[in-house]
Each structure stands twice: as C-alpha cells, then as structure tokens.
Amino acid sequence: MNQAAAAASSNMGIVISDTLADTLAVSVPLFRPELCLSATIVLLLLCRILPVLRHVESAVIALGGVCFAAWYAWCDLRGLPLGELASGRQELFTGLLAFDSLTAYIRLLLMGFLALYIVFTRVSGIPDREDGADFYTLVLGATLGMCLMASANHLLMLFMAVEMASVPSYALAGLLKGRKASSEAAIKYAVYGAGAAGVMLYGLSLLAGVLGTCHLPSMAIELARVTQVGPASGSVMVLSLGGLMVAVGLAFKLSAVPFHFWCPDVFEGAAAEVGGFLSVASKAAAVALLLRLAFSLGVPLVDSAVGQSGAAQSAMTALADSRHFMVYLIGLMAAVTCTLGNLAAYGQTNMKRLLAYSTIAHAGYLMMGVAAAVAMAGVTPSGSRDAVTAVAFYLGTYVFMNLGAFAIVAFLRNTLRSEEISAYAGLVRTSPGIVVAMAVVLVSLIGLPPLAGFVSKFLIFSSLVEAVSAGAERPLMLLLLVIGGINTVVSLFYYLRVLKVMTFDPPGEERVSQAFPLVSLPGAVATGLVVPVVIFGIFWSGLYACAQLAGGFAF
Amino acid sequence: MVDAASLTQPALWPLTMIVFLPALVAAFLSLPIVPRGRDEFIRWTTLLTCAAVFVLSLWMAWPQLFGATGPAQFRLGEPGMQAVVKLPWIEAFGIEYLLGVDGISMPLVVLTTFLSMLAAAASWPITKHVKAYHVLFLLLVTGMLGVFVSLDFFLFYVFWEVMLLPMYFLIGIWGGPxxxxxxxxxxxxxxxxxxxxxxxxxxLYFTSDLRQLSSEQLIASHVVSPGLDAAGQTEAVRLIKDEKSPVHTFNLLALAQIGQLPNSPFAAAEVWGMSLEKWAFLLLLIGFVIKVPVVPVHTWLPDAHVEAPTPISMILAGVLLKLGGYGILRICYPICPGAGLAFAWLVCGLGVVSMVYGAFAALAQKDFKRMVAYSSVSHMGYVMLGLGVWSAVAGHEYRWDAWAQGVNGAMFQMLAHGISSAGMFFMVGVLYDRVHHRNIEEFGGIFNRMPVYSGLAIAVFFAGLGLPGLCGFIGEVLVTLSSWNYSRLLAVISAFTVILTAAYILWAIQRVYLGAEYKGPHGDHLTAITPRELAIATPLVFFAILFGVAPQLLFNYVTPTVNRQVETLADWTRRVHDAAGAVAVAADESTDRAR
Structure with a gap:
C-alpha cells in the first residue's frame, strides 16, 4: 500500500519533472514573443497605478515591448531549419500549441504589423493620452490571442485563442466613447461574435465527441481510422455538422459571407485605426488558423523518425474525403465572399465601409489560396506548398496595403473631419502627395503591376492554375479561377471611383480647403507604409523566400 | 544573383535607358523640388527626354548614322533576337529581366520613341496641371517601350499593365466633355x-517544361545564355535536364520553341474538351484584339480617341493599337501554332469585319475626330487580315511566301498607320485648338484660310487613304494580295473597302478643307500654322511620303525576321499535316486490310 503510493508519487514526480523540463527547455524558449507581449501588458497596467510612471507615454512602452517580441519572433524564424521539407515542427506545452514555420512567420508578421501600428496610432492620435494605456493593452492582448490562434494545436486552445483575440476587439470597436455609432458597432460586434463563438464551440464539441480527442494531430489519425474502418452510420453526419459549425466561427473571424454582416457596420462605427487593426491582424490570424485546422484534419503528420511512410500514405488516402469536404466548403465560401464583397462595395459612399467590403473581398481571394492548398495536398505536395506560400505572401503584402489605406483614411479624417468619399473631391489640388499614396494603395488592392497586390494575386491565381494542371479538384479550381478573374475586373470600378473623386472632380464648396502636406509626421508614416507596396511589387524575392518557409509547415 | 559579368552585357544600358529613362525623369519631375508653376521647364524636360530616347533608339536601329557599330546595335538582315539583356529577377519562378529586339520590335520601338517625341511637342497647348500631365505621359512611354522589348512573359505583362493607369488619368483629367x-x-x-x-x-507557364528542349534550343532561346563559354553552357543545360520535376518558364522564345515541338505539351493538355493551346490562344487573342481593336470589342476606341487630348490621341492611335498586333505576332502564333492554324478563319474574319464596319462607321460620322478614330478601326482590320492569312494557306500546298507577304504587309501597315493616324489626329487637333469644335458639317474653306496647314493635312489624309506613293498603300496592297491565296471572297471585300476608305476620306477633305469660305464658329481664330505645329507635322508628312516611295527602308528591318518566323511555322504545319496524313493513310490501310 505504502509502496504503491510511493511508486505513484515517484511516477508523479517523474511526470512533473519531465513536464517541467519540457516546459522550461522546449516550450518557454519558443514562447518568448508571447511572453514579451504579456510582460508589456502587465507593465502598461502597472504604469497606470504608480503615480511616478504616469507620465511615461504608453505608446513608448508598448512599442518597446513589441520590438522585443518582434526580435524574438525574428530569431525563431531565422532559427528554422532551411530546406524544403523541414517545418521545424515542435509541440509546446504538452501538445496544446504547435511551433512550426507557419507559427513563426505569422508571429513575425503580427509583431511587425503591431510595431507599425503603434507608430501609426501614436501619430494619428486616436488613443488620446488618457486612453493610451487602455488602447494598447487591448491591442496587445488581442494580438496575443492572434499569436495563439496561429499556433493552436488543440481544440481547447483554439477556442481560447479565438476568444482571446475577439473580446479585446469588441472593446476596441467601442473606443470612441460618447459616439453612438461606435457603441453600436461594439455591441453588434460582441453579439454577433458571441453567437458565432457559441456555434463554433458546439461544433468543436461534436468533433471532439466523435473522435474522442481534442489534440489536432491525434484527431487526424482517428479520423483516418474511422474512415478506413467504415464510419458508423451517424458519425459522418455528426462530423460534417461539426465541421460546418466550426466553419461558422472561422468565417466570422474571416468576415466571410454569410457571416460578414458585422464587418461594414463595425468598420464604419469604429475609428479607422481600429478598422485597420481588425482588417489586417485579425484576418492574418484567422487565415493562419484556417490553414492549420484544414491541414491538421486533412494531412496526417509524417513522422519521419519512425519512417512509417506506408502508414502515412494510407492515412493520406483515408483523409481524401475530409479534404474534399473542406476544399468545397472553403472554395465555395471563397467564391461567394469575393463576389459579394466586390459587388456590395460598389454602392458605398463611406470610405471605411468601402474598405470593409474590400476586406471581405480580399478574404475571398485568400480563401481561394487556402482551398487550392488543401486541394493539392493529396496530389502534389510541392503545389500545396506553393499555395500556402502564396497565402502567406498575400498576408505579408496585405499588411502594408490595408494598413496604408486605413492610415491614409485616418490622417485625412484628421484634416478634413470626414470619412465620406465625397469629402475627398478635388483633393489632388490641395494635397497631391497623399492622393498619390492613396492611388498606390488602391491600385495595389485592385492588383495591377508593378505593385505588391498584383504579385499576391498573381501567386494566388498561379496556385489555382497549378491545381488545375495537377488535376486536383479541377472543376472547382477552374470555377475559382474564373470567379477570381471576373472579380478583379469588377473591383476596378469602386477603387477607381475613389481615385476619380480625388482627381477628376472639382473640390466641394463647403469644405475648408485644408492641405495635407506629405512632408510632415503623418505624411512620413503614410509614405513609410506605401513605399513597401511598391518595393514588394518589384523586388519580391526576399519576402517570397520568407513566405516559402511558412509554406512548408505541413510537410 | 546578379554578378558583375551580367552587368557588362553590351545592350544592358542602352536598352534599359530606352525603357526606363522616361520613368526616371518622371520620378524626378514628380519630386517637390520641381515647383508646380514652372511649366516651360517641365515641358522642355519632357521633350528633351523623349528626344534623347529617340536618338538612343536610332543609335541602336541605324548604327551607320553614328559611324561605329557596336555589339549592342542592330545588325540588318539578321533574323534572330539581337541585343539581348538577361538578368535574373525572381528566381523562384524563373522570371528574368529579359530584353531584346529583332526585326519586328526594332521598327516599332523607333516608331514609339519618334511619336512620343512628337506627342511631347504637341503637348504645349496643355495648360491644366502641367506637371502631373507630363509625369503620367513619361510613365506611359516607359510602359509602351517596355512591352516592345521584353521577352519574358511576366515582364511583358507588367509593362502591359503599367500603361493602363497613366492612360486612364490622361484621358480622364485632360480629356473632353x-x-x-x-x-x-x-x-x-x-x-x-x-x-x-x-x-x-x-x-502556359504551368504546362511548359524546359527539359523537353534540346540544348541548341535552350541556347537559341536564351534560357542558357549564349554568352557563356562551352563548359558553362553544358553545365547550365545539364542543370535543367537533371531536374526531377518540370522546369517551367516565362521566356517567350522558349515558350515558342516548346509550342512548336512535335509533342507540344500545350497541344496535349486538355481543359473542358479543348486543348490548352486553343484556350491560351483564344484568351490571348481576346486580350490583344481589345487593344487592336477589332469590331465587337472596339467600342472603347471612338470614345477614348475623341475624348483624349490631341497628343494622347496620337499616342493611342500611333502606338497603343500596335501593341495588339505586335502581341498576336510575337506571342499568339509562335506559342500556339496549332490553334493559330485552327482559328485562322476567326482572325481573318474579325479583320475583314472590322475593316468594313470601321469604314462604314467612318462614313457616317459627323465628328471629325470620331471619323479618324473609326478609320483606325478599319485600317487595323488590314493588320488582322494580314496576320491571319499567315497560317491559313495550309491546304496541300505550302506557300509560305504568300503567308510571309501577308505578315510583312501587316507589319508595314502597322508602321504606316502609326505615322498616318498620328498625323491625322494631330491635324484634327490643330483645327480644334483654333475653333473648338469638330463638327465636319460646320467646316469648309479651311484651305483658303490656312493653305500650308491644309496642304500638309491633305497629304496625311491621302496617306491614310492608301494612295499609291504614300505609306498607306504598301501595306494594304500586300495584305489584299496575300489574302487572295487564302480566300478570294475576303480579298475582294478588302479590295472594295479601299473604295469606302477613299469615300470617307475624300468626302471629309471636301467638306473640311475645300469650299468657298469658313462659316462655322470662331472663324477669326483660324490663324496660320505655328512653327511648333509645323515642326510636328512636317516629319510626319515626310515619312508618309518616304515610306511610300521607299518601302524597303522598313522592309529591310522587318522581312528577315518575319520570313524566318513564317518559314518555321510553315515547316511546323507541314510536319503536323504530314504526320496527320500518315496517320490517316495508316488508318485507311488498316481498314482496307480488315475488308
């Protein structure tokens, strides 16, 4: 009795010491960017309490912390094993999180974005001195959740991460205190988000219930086993239902049709700064999560050390149905999202609303890339890798395009006191510099060379063509290709309309003709965001090489 | 990576400067250090830049004029690509900064630089936002020149698109009502x-595979640089051949080689029951004929031409329309020969339809500029017909000389139309600048008021009419002659179209220039032609006459390249046709045996 207890306690001791060793030696070092963020959040809150530190600018603290985090994220990406077939995958915290090249890439992307974002918001002045600490705490907290979204390896973690990213966003949407539209946006966002989260949680529980585990790689193995044995009559139904419900939650984060209704209202009501944050960071994390979930449930992990290539192959075949289901789900949603986003943007008169629909349309293009990646996973792994690379590259350029667009909208709001497109009439006469910057951003969003948006679209289309020529889900890929092409032409209308108003139209009479000089602090920030759009449109080898690292995450 | 050796390629700087000098100057002009008020300075800078680019292109095209001949300069009579520049750009996709000129693109490059110089000179009357206008104009020039010299499909596409935005603003800000x-x-x-x-x-990219090409073909298409020594070439070829997965390419020359292989992967692959070759051909053709433009998709042209300011109309008609024809000649046919053969009727038919439709539409116009715009549609129809008859004469005789005649005629027609249409738009613009209307009915008697101008204008319009001895004649007659071998009906129609052309041009001349006296509005503004306008009009008239009497000046450039391309494709057709015949014969024999 005593001996057994002693043995149990010593076993317990081994487990504890193993876990501790694993946590300290493996997990924590690869978790440093998140830890940095957490420390910064604590510091921000502390500064509020201590009267001595009251005068320290919160943006400076936040920027410092983010720079540290970005540095660690960069080190993690640099430390990845080079070579086409290495993802450098490691499971952290007993399998709750996964670290691999996708995690590293998205995390670096988010940190880089955050650094730019803090500089931009400091200059545009939307969090005033009082609100600064709140604002940056919320932003950093949401980003922390997004980092976890990119690395979630367990259903529980997945849900936690999504919520961690969402809840601060709800508060951010209501940042403009005392403005009715802002509060309305916040409440809409929160209610919609809660609903989506509930549905997603239910879906997750269905999946976990049928498969008996929450650990994503184990779920894939179980799924393959269930399929090979011949599924019990009801379980396919339950699994599909669970998959659909999870898709609802993800579609909400991606603002994919038909769960996009919150997006234009929130973007219009909230400050442009918040819109920029939601449209870029939130989207990047959601796309990363979509990739991870789709690949976890569609592609079994190859354990090269054991060398079970035969078993892996048969699991791969067994998961073909699962991939087929996901490809159609993601692909069709992408097609609808892209088309609806572009068509709805046509009638908008408010710039932020227009950008919201543009964001929705771009989520469609991104999802097309994800669909191509999953479709090719079983047919040509190199093609699938290219497709993931395309998506990762798209996200990289999207940071500059969209943050640039929102930054210009915010700066123009400060000058013109309006975010209506009609207020921009004849702007080229007073402030040609900012109009050129806006033109670069919008033309890049259309996808015309030689700008970054073209390269991104080119890569997405090329992965669709690659899927067609590899014969992976051919009809759907052809359909997506055609729809993507038509949408590019359609999107021309509304982006150009903004430029048309800025350049062709005579200035309105009631507007105070205030110039926005490019040689100023805001001008410098806008230029700093726009110049990379041009550079990545011409010299994109470097960014592509980074994205290629992320592309290999599943193989 | 870019190494020092690749930076010493002889043509690197000349070609790069021809393409990018306008863009560099545009970047300089857009800097805030150039104040917005200094219009004269901006105009002169633009004009001098265009002149410098023109001289540079002339230096490449006509070395004798400058004495010494260097390796970067054009050698007459050599059919292949010359002055090739090859630098790696995006290695992950094998995209290269690959430029070069041959007998097809060299004259078009010179035409472009020449017309942009004249258009820059014609931009003096632009007084609204002078700085922005000239910046956009220079960017447009870079885009056009880039399309003509790039040999990498990706690069070609980038330049193709770069033209769009400047043109949109040039029409949209400085245009008409x-x-x-x-x-x-x-x-x-x-x-x-x-x-x-x-x-x-x-x-095409994802179906292409460089491993299918022989080492000679790889070197000929500049995939493996011919500048390397033998060991380097063998090594580079081995690297390509040893790849385990297909090596895709954007290299236009290599794509053409792959497309003409007996077992072309483009012909083998199928999408929705049609070979990929045909899909690619049709998609590319739509893209190019929109630019040409050809009748069902021509409707942008009258609007754009009429609304655009005079210099931009000159560029539109003189250069932009040629891009479509150039694309068909350089890309569609060599890369997709099988589809070209199968769709010859389509290309020829589109050509004839727009020829006739354009002429009738021109007859009906009241607006002088709109009439000239429709005449462009009609004239570019000849280009389509000339290009189309090419692959068509493939019955049992292989008369490649007849195809070559058509293509040479089409090329000549493009160059001649570049001069005559730019001239016509300029002449209309001169009138419009004075009287601010373009209604043909309200003109008349201009000859009495502006004799010098009217003389030049009538010469230019006669060149557009295709009067023998002027440049418009040669191309039309060659195209009509060669189409006789393909389809007598089309030849007869295109010959009759000449009468329609004569009708609308003569009628317009009669209504505008002849007559007793000018009775329209602003009659007192009809001042004599200014020296600046004279300096633009005279070279156009001079070349319209020169190329009419001495067409070999252009044919010396065009013919070697065109003939070789046509000959290669004729060989290809013969090979495919004979192979198909052999299969058919074998099938016949086997059925005989079965009986």
Whole structure:
C-alpha cells in the first residue's frame, strides 16, 4: 500500500519533472514573443497605478515591448531549419500549441504589423493620452490571442485563442466613447461574435465527441481510422455538422459571407485605426488558423523518425474525403465572399465601409489560396506548398496595403473631419502627395503591376492554375479561377471611383480647403507604409523566400 | 544573383535607358523640388527626354548614322533576337529581366520613341496641371517601350499593365466633355483583356517544361545564355535536364520553341474538351484584339480617341493599337501554332469585319475626330487580315511566301498607320485648338484660310487613304494580295473597302478643307500654322511620303525576321499535316486490310 503510493508519487514526480523540463527547455524558449507581449501588458497596467510612471507615454512602452517580441519572433524564424521539407515542427506545452514555420512567420508578421501600428496610432492620435494605456493593452492582448490562434494545436486552445483575440476587439470597436455609432458597432460586434463563438464551440464539441480527442494531430489519425474502418452510420453526419459549425466561427473571424454582416457596420462605427487593426491582424490570424485546422484534419503528420511512410500514405488516402469536404466548403465560401464583397462595395459612399467590403473581398481571394492548398495536398505536395506560400505572401503584402489605406483614411479624417468619399473631391489640388499614396494603395488592392497586390494575386491565381494542371479538384479550381478573374475586373470600378473623386472632380464648396502636406509626421508614416507596396511589387524575392518557409509547415 | 559579368552585357544600358529613362525623369519631375508653376521647364524636360530616347533608339536601329557599330546595335538582315539583356529577377519562378529586339520590335520601338517625341511637342497647348500631365505621359512611354522589348512573359505583362493607369488619368483629367466615361471604358475593356491574358500566361507557364528542349534550343532561346563559354553552357543545360520535376518558364522564345515541338505539351493538355493551346490562344487573342481593336470589342476606341487630348490621341492611335498586333505576332502564333492554324478563319474574319464596319462607321460620322478614330478601326482590320492569312494557306500546298507577304504587309501597315493616324489626329487637333469644335458639317474653306496647314493635312489624309506613293498603300496592297491565296471572297471585300476608305476620306477633305469660305464658329481664330505645329507635322508628312516611295527602308528591318518566323511555322504545319496524313493513310490501310 505504502509502496504503491510511493511508486505513484515517484511516477508523479517523474511526470512533473519531465513536464517541467519540457516546459522550461522546449516550450518557454519558443514562447518568448508571447511572453514579451504579456510582460508589456502587465507593465502598461502597472504604469497606470504608480503615480511616478504616469507620465511615461504608453505608446513608448508598448512599442518597446513589441520590438522585443518582434526580435524574438525574428530569431525563431531565422532559427528554422532551411530546406524544403523541414517545418521545424515542435509541440509546446504538452501538445496544446504547435511551433512550426507557419507559427513563426505569422508571429513575425503580427509583431511587425503591431510595431507599425503603434507608430501609426501614436501619430494619428486616436488613443488620446488618457486612453493610451487602455488602447494598447487591448491591442496587445488581442494580438496575443492572434499569436495563439496561429499556433493552436488543440481544440481547447483554439477556442481560447479565438476568444482571446475577439473580446479585446469588441472593446476596441467601442473606443470612441460618447459616439453612438461606435457603441453600436461594439455591441453588434460582441453579439454577433458571441453567437458565432457559441456555434463554433458546439461544433468543436461534436468533433471532439466523435473522435474522442481534442489534440489536432491525434484527431487526424482517428479520423483516418474511422474512415478506413467504415464510419458508423451517424458519425459522418455528426462530423460534417461539426465541421460546418466550426466553419461558422472561422468565417466570422474571416468576415466571410454569410457571416460578414458585422464587418461594414463595425468598420464604419469604429475609428479607422481600429478598422485597420481588425482588417489586417485579425484576418492574418484567422487565415493562419484556417490553414492549420484544414491541414491538421486533412494531412496526417509524417513522422519521419519512425519512417512509417506506408502508414502515412494510407492515412493520406483515408483523409481524401475530409479534404474534399473542406476544399468545397472553403472554395465555395471563397467564391461567394469575393463576389459579394466586390459587388456590395460598389454602392458605398463611406470610405471605411468601402474598405470593409474590400476586406471581405480580399478574404475571398485568400480563401481561394487556402482551398487550392488543401486541394493539392493529396496530389502534389510541392503545389500545396506553393499555395500556402502564396497565402502567406498575400498576408505579408496585405499588411502594408490595408494598413496604408486605413492610415491614409485616418490622417485625412484628421484634416478634413470626414470619412465620406465625397469629402475627398478635388483633393489632388490641395494635397497631391497623399492622393498619390492613396492611388498606390488602391491600385495595389485592385492588383495591377508593378505593385505588391498584383504579385499576391498573381501567386494566388498561379496556385489555382497549378491545381488545375495537377488535376486536383479541377472543376472547382477552374470555377475559382474564373470567379477570381471576373472579380478583379469588377473591383476596378469602386477603387477607381475613389481615385476619380480625388482627381477628376472639382473640390466641394463647403469644405475648408485644408492641405495635407506629405512632408510632415503623418505624411512620413503614410509614405513609410506605401513605399513597401511598391518595393514588394518589384523586388519580391526576399519576402517570397520568407513566405516559402511558412509554406512548408505541413510537410 | 546578379554578378558583375551580367552587368557588362553590351545592350544592358542602352536598352534599359530606352525603357526606363522616361520613368526616371518622371520620378524626378514628380519630386517637390520641381515647383508646380514652372511649366516651360517641365515641358522642355519632357521633350528633351523623349528626344534623347529617340536618338538612343536610332543609335541602336541605324548604327551607320553614328559611324561605329557596336555589339549592342542592330545588325540588318539578321533574323534572330539581337541585343539581348538577361538578368535574373525572381528566381523562384524563373522570371528574368529579359530584353531584346529583332526585326519586328526594332521598327516599332523607333516608331514609339519618334511619336512620343512628337506627342511631347504637341503637348504645349496643355495648360491644366502641367506637371502631373507630363509625369503620367513619361510613365506611359516607359510602359509602351517596355512591352516592345521584353521577352519574358511576366515582364511583358507588367509593362502591359503599367500603361493602363497613366492612360486612364490622361484621358480622364485632360480629356473632353465625356472624359470620365471614356476613361473608365478604356480601362475596363483593357483590364478585362489583360486578366484573360494573365490566365493564359499562367496556363502556359504551368504546362511548359524546359527539359523537353534540346540544348541548341535552350541556347537559341536564351534560357542558357549564349554568352557563356562551352563548359558553362553544358553545365547550365545539364542543370535543367537533371531536374526531377518540370522546369517551367516565362521566356517567350522558349515558350515558342516548346509550342512548336512535335509533342507540344500545350497541344496535349486538355481543359473542358479543348486543348490548352486553343484556350491560351483564344484568351490571348481576346486580350490583344481589345487593344487592336477589332469590331465587337472596339467600342472603347471612338470614345477614348475623341475624348483624349490631341497628343494622347496620337499616342493611342500611333502606338497603343500596335501593341495588339505586335502581341498576336510575337506571342499568339509562335506559342500556339496549332490553334493559330485552327482559328485562322476567326482572325481573318474579325479583320475583314472590322475593316468594313470601321469604314462604314467612318462614313457616317459627323465628328471629325470620331471619323479618324473609326478609320483606325478599319485600317487595323488590314493588320488582322494580314496576320491571319499567315497560317491559313495550309491546304496541300505550302506557300509560305504568300503567308510571309501577308505578315510583312501587316507589319508595314502597322508602321504606316502609326505615322498616318498620328498625323491625322494631330491635324484634327490643330483645327480644334483654333475653333473648338469638330463638327465636319460646320467646316469648309479651311484651305483658303490656312493653305500650308491644309496642304500638309491633305497629304496625311491621302496617306491614310492608301494612295499609291504614300505609306498607306504598301501595306494594304500586300495584305489584299496575300489574302487572295487564302480566300478570294475576303480579298475582294478588302479590295472594295479601299473604295469606302477613299469615300470617307475624300468626302471629309471636301467638306473640311475645300469650299468657298469658313462659316462655322470662331472663324477669326483660324490663324496660320505655328512653327511648333509645323515642326510636328512636317516629319510626319515626310515619312508618309518616304515610306511610300521607299518601302524597303522598313522592309529591310522587318522581312528577315518575319520570313524566318513564317518559314518555321510553315515547316511546323507541314510536319503536323504530314504526320496527320500518315496517320490517316495508316488508318485507311488498316481498314482496307480488315475488308
């Protein structure tokens, strides 16, 4: 009795010491960017309490912390094993999180974005001195959740991460205190988000219930086993239902049709700064999560050390149905999202609303890339890798395009006191510099060379063509290709309309003709965001090489 | 990576400067250090830049004029690509900064630089936002020149698209009353075409495989640089051949080689029951004929031409329309010969339809500039017909000389139309600047008021008419003659179209220039032609006459390249045809045996 207890306690001791060793030696070092963020959040809150530190600018603290985090994220990406077939995958915290090249890439992307974002918001002045600490705490907290979204390896973690990213966003949407539209946006966002989260949680529980585990790689193995044995009559139904419900939650984060209704209202009501944050960071994390979930449930992990290539192959075949289901789900949603986003943007008169629909349309293009990646996973792994690379590259350029667009909208709001497109009439006469910057951003969003948006679209289309020529889900890929092409032409209308108003139209009479000089602090920030759009449109080898690292995450 | 050796390629700087000098100057002009008020300075800078680019292109095209001949300069009579520049750009996709000129592109490059110089000179009357106008104009020039010299499909596409935005703003800001409509229409049509083109590019890229080419073909298409020593070439070829997965390429020359292989992967692959070759051909053709433009998709042209300011109309008619013809000649046919053969009727038919439709539409116009715009549609129909008869004469005789005649005629027609249409638009612009209307009915008697101008204008219009001895004649007659071998009906129609052309041009001349006296509005503004206008009009008239009497000046450049391309494709047709015949004969024999 005593001996057994002693043995149990010593076993317990081994487990504890193993876990501790694993946590300290493996997990924590690869978790440093998140830890940095957490420390910064604590510091921000502390500064509020201590009267001595009251005068320290919160943006400076936040920027410092983010720079540290970005540095660690960069080190993690640099430390990845080079070579086409290495993802450098490691499971952290007993399998709750996964670290691999996708995690590293998205995390670096988010940190880089955050650094730019803090500089931009400091200059545009939307969090005033009082609100600064709140604002940056919320932003950093949401980003922390997004980092976890990119690395979630367990259903529980997945849900936690999504919520961690969402809840601060709800508060951010209501940042403009005392403005009715802002509060309305916040409440809409929160209610919609809660609903989506509930549905997603239910879906997750269905999946976990049928498969008996929450650990994503184990779920894939179980799924393959269930399929090979011949599924019990009801379980396919339950699994599909669970998959659909999870898709609802993800579609909400991606603002994919038909769960996009919150997006234009929130973007219009909230400050442009918040819109920029939601449209870029939130989207990047959601796309990363979509990739991870789709690949976890569609592609079994190859354990090269054991060398079970035969078993892996048969699991791969067994998961073909699962991939087929996901490809159609993601692909069709992408097609609808892209088309609806572009068509709805046509009638908008408010710039932020227009950008919201543009964001929705771009989520469609991104999802097309994800669909191509999953479709090719079983047919040509190199093609699938290219497709993931395309998506990762798209996200990289999207940071500059969209943050640039929102930054210009915010700066123009400060000058013109309006975010209506009609207020921009004849702007080229007073402030040609900012109009050129806006033109670069919008033309890049259309996808015309030689700008970054073209390269991104080119890569997405090329992965669709690659899927067609590899014969992976051919009809759907052809359909997506055609729809993507038509949408590019359609999107021309509304982006150009903004430029048309800025350049062709005579200035309105009631507007105070205030110039926005490019040689100023805001001008410098806008230029700093726009110049990379041009550079990545011409010299994109470097960014592509980074994205290629992320592309290999599943193989 | 870019190493020192590749930076010493002889043609690197000349070609790069021809393409990018305008863009560099545009960047300089857009800097805030150039104040917005200094209009004269900006105009002169632009004009001098265009002149410098023209001289540079002339230095390449006509070395004798400058004495010494260097390795970067054009050698007459050599059919292949010359002055090739090859630098790596995006290695992950094998995209290269690959430029070069041959007998097809060299004259078009010179035409472009020449016309942009004249258009820059014609931009003096532009007084609104002078700085922005000239910046956009220079960017447009870079885009056009880039299209003509790039040999990498991706690069070609980038330049193709770079032209769109400046053109949109040039029409939309400095155009006539319906400028916004015209600008967006132009942009939409062209963007639709280029999205289709992008799909075709991607299809071709992912089906191409460099490993199928022999080492000679790899070297001839500059995939492996001919500048390397023998060991380096062998090594580079081995690297390609040893790849385990297909090596895709954007190299236009290599794509053409692959497309003409007996077992071309483009012909083998199928999408929705039609070979990929045909899909690519059709998609590319739509993209290019929108630019040409050809009848069902021509409607952007009258609007854009009419609304655009005079210099931009000159560029539009003189250069932009040629891009379509150039694309068909350089890309569609060599890369997709099988589809070219199968769709010859389509290309020829489109050509004849737009020829006739354009002529009738021109007859009906009241607006002088609109009439000239429709005459462009009609004239570019000859180009389509000339290009189309090419692959068509493939019955049992292989008369490649007849095809070559058609293509040479089409090329000549493009160059001649570049001069005559730019001239016609300029002449209309001169009148419009004075009287501010373009209604043909209200003109008349201009000859009495402006004799010098009217003489030059009538000469230019006669060149457009195709009067023997002027440049418009040669191309039309060659195209009509060669189409006789393909289809007598089409030849007869195209010959009759000449009468229609004569009708609308003579009628217009009669109504505008002849007559007793000018009775329209602003009669007192009809001042004599200014020296600046004279300096623009005279060279155009001079070349219209020169190329009419001495067409060999152009044919010396064009013919070697065109003949070789046609000959290669004739060989290809013969091979495919004989192979198909052999299969058919074998099938016949086997059925005989079965009986």
């Amino acid at each position: 319906r400028r916004e409509y015209a600008a967006i229409k132009f942009f939409l049509y062209t963007l639709l075409g280029s999205v289709l083109m992008l799909l075709a590019i991607l299809m």
